[in-house]
Amino acid sequence: MNQLILSFVSPDRPGLVDTLSDIVHQHHGNWQTSSLHHLSGFFAGVVEIAVTEEQTQSLIDKIQSIPNVKCIIEQTAQHAGTRASLVLELTANDRSGIVRDISSVIHQQGGNLLKLVSAHEGAAHSGVELFKAKASIDVAESNIDDLITALEATADDLMVDISR
Template identity: 65%
Template sequence: MNHLILSFASPDRPGLVDTISNVIKQYKGNWQTSSLHHLSGFFAGVIEVAVSEEESQALVDQLNSIPDFDCIIKVANQSSSNKGKVTLELTANDRSGIIQEISSTIHHHGGNLIKLVSSRQSAPHTGVELFTATANIDVSEDKLDTLIGALESKADDIMVDISRD
């Protein structure tokens, strides 16, 4: 069984997910995990598909033939981590470079960023733009406190809530 990772962007149009899912079903693929988003007139996402080795190339070829659908497809090697999984809920005043600050701090303190979902929203009562993010990371237990301290020291306004998976 192959695990294909599809990363795509396409001008948004009705029926795009239906088209993708029909192709995957046609080649007996199993849609595993995904993250799909409408962004500035485009529909973009990442999908993991499990498919037999025999059907993999035909599936890839068919996905690549969808009109106006820019897709990069990789075969994944599944691996396991020996670190602990931690979820960080981050809130701060929005500013340029905040993702770089967060990702750099995680990297330099021994963490591996597994998933990041971020957004901007207006703060209640003040209207100030807030950055919020949920970050799933792998990090050794003995490095977690140092990592959290480093994140919180990046700015006076950053708040970090932690949950262990």
């Protein structure tokens, strides 16, 4: 089996996921991990697809022929999954550069950012704009305490909750 990583963006329209999943099914592929989002009138996503060697090119060609969908498809011969050792839930007052600061600390502490899902929302009682994120990372056990200390030092208001 080949693993395909499909990254796409399209003006949002009803039926887009149905179209993509139908193409995967027609080519006997298996829709595996995905993250799909509506963003400012567009629909964007990343999908991991398992497909036989014989169906791979036909599947790629069919996906790339969908009107008004821009996509990048990367192929790998084997599943390259990595298990995250930590999940960080981060909350702070929103400010410019916060994602850069967080990702830089993770990198400097020897961590690998596997997944980041973030949101911008108002605090319930004060209305202050908050940055909230959930990050899955892989980091050596010996670096965990230093990583948390370094993250908390990026801002006085940054709260970090950790789970495994």
